[in-house]
Amino acid sequence: MRRPERTSGFFIPDLVDNVFGEGWRGPSAELAEAARWMHPQLVEPAVVPGVRAAFMENGRVPGVCLSDALHPARAEAVHEALGRARFVPHHHAPYPLSIARREEQEPSALTDFVQWLGTGAAAAYHAWLVGFPHRLVPTQVQVSRMGVGERFPQHVDTEDEGLAVVYNFTRPWEERFGGVLVFPHPSGTWDELRIPPLFNSVFIFRSRGAPHAVTPVTPEAAGHWRYTVTSFFLAS
Numbered sequence: 757m758r759r760p761e762r763t764s765g766f767f768i769p770d771l772v773d774n775v776f777g778e779g780w781r782g783p784s785a786e787l788a789e790a791a792r793w794m795h796p797q798l799v800e801p802a803v804v805p806g807v808r809a810a811f812m813e814n815g816r817v818p819g820v821c822l823s824d825a826l827h828p829a830r831a832e833a834v835h836e837a838l839g840r841a842r843f844v845p846h847h848h849a850p851y852p853l854s855i856a857r858r859e860e861q862e863p864s865a866l867t868d869f870v871q872w873l874g875t876g877a878a879a880a881y882h883a884w885l886v887g888f889p890h891r892l893v894p895t896q897v898q899v900s901r902m903g904v905g906e907r908f909p910q911h912v913d914t915e916d917e918g919l920a921v922v923y924n925f926t927r928p929w930e931e932r933f934g935g936v937l938v939f940p941h942p943s944g945t946w947d948e949l950r951i952p953p954l955f956n957s958v959f960i961f962r963s964r965g966a967p968h969a970v971t972p973v974t975p976e977a978a979g980h981w982r983y984t985v986t987s988f989f990l991a992s
């Protein structure tokens with residue numbers, strides 16, 4: 757994989773202080789909500805500058821991939837609930853994957869997690885974590901499952917400003933299994949970014965006008981599922 761290109765001028769050093777003022781230190785109430793789910797290191801202000809730097813320096817598509825995203829017990833509980841969830845084919849035929857609608861599930865750690873991701877508190881937390889310069893609101897949370905032969909063709913989620921946040925719950929995952937989130941370079945000759953669906957990782961990226969796809973799940977992955985929970989937070 758080639759090194760991502762430098763980001764455009766959209767993100768600048770000390771972005772948060774420039775937009776919100778030097779006294780702005782993050783949403784304390786929202787951090788308290790996030791602490792119920794996130795790994796303690798990701799609600800620690802001392803860690804945030806490194807996360808923001810990685811996000812801004814990622815290249816054409818600003819983003820950051822973090823391991824150990826959720827508290828381990830929470831990640832395990834969501835993974836277990838995904839194994840019991842009711843999935844149906846995606847309503848859009850060109851997308852050969854399955855989704856789990858929240859209203860069709862029994863109460864579980866999964867439904868609780870989806871409910872949190874659909875709140876303004878979750879939107880504020882993720883914007884704070886990466887230093888995004890807009891106030892965001894939740895617009896959609898999608899729980900998806902992919903098996904052998906399934907994929908997500910190249911598409912653009914939105915032309916509106918905002919963040920997409922992809923939580924991965926795939927276990928096990930090996931490179932030969934496929935199911936990799938890819939961001940093709942505009943030249944079409946190589947992938948600018950390749951994000952494997954490692955268990956309890958999260959990939960947060962600026963979703964505006966960012967073409968991406970998920971590679972097919974290969975026959976070697978027989979008996980395993982690729983699980984993700986994706987939330988979209990857009991500028992209000």
